[in-house]
Amino acid sequence: MSDATIETGKNFEKLTGFEWDSGNKGKNQKHKVKDEECEEVFFDYNKKILKDALHSGKEKRYLLIGRTKKKRLLFLVFTIRKDKVRIISARDLNQKEYKLYEEKNKNSKV
Numbered sequence: 001m002s003d004a005t006i007e008t009g010k011n012f013e014k015l016t017g018f019e020w021d022s023g024n025k026g027k028n029q030k031h032k033v034k035d036e037e038c039e040e041v042f043f044d045y046n047k048k049i050l051k052d053a054l055h056s057g058k059e060k061r062y063l064l065i066g067r068t069k070k071k072r073l074l075f076l077v078f079t080i081r082k083d084k085v086r087i088i089s090a091r092d093l094n095q096k097e098y099k100l101y102e103e104k105n106k107n108s109k110v
Contacts, residue, residue: 012049019084031091033074038087041066041074046105052077065093065101073098 018039025035041047047066055061055077064076075097077088093101 014083015080015085016083017085019081019086024087028087028090031089033090033092035087037068037072037074038076038090040068041076042085044068048101048104061088065097073101 020035028035028038041064044066047064050063052061052063059079059081061077061079064078065073066076067073073093074090075093076090079086079088
């Protein structure tokens with residue numbers, strides 16, 4: 001996850017996993033997104049992670065756009081608690097976000 005450090009200033013290499021509990025487990029089913037898919041996008045070589053300054057109150061939040069193993073493009077909001085990623089929400093990209101992602105990755109070889 002270290003390739004995102006440049007955009008966020010956060011070192012993601014020290015993270016040990018994901019935090020799932022009754023507050024967020026299965027929460028994104030309303031968007032037809034499985035918890036496993038949320039985890040998969042963190043391993044997308046071309047993922048984009050940005051700070052979410054607008055919604056960072058008590059804790060810092062981040063935005064992530066990335067692909068699942070089945071190439072589904074997702075938009076995630078997450079935070080870091082201790083050494084784990086906690087997914088706040090996940091959904092498919094809208095058209096504007098999709099175009100932005102494709103534009104940023106058009107020269108990628110992966």
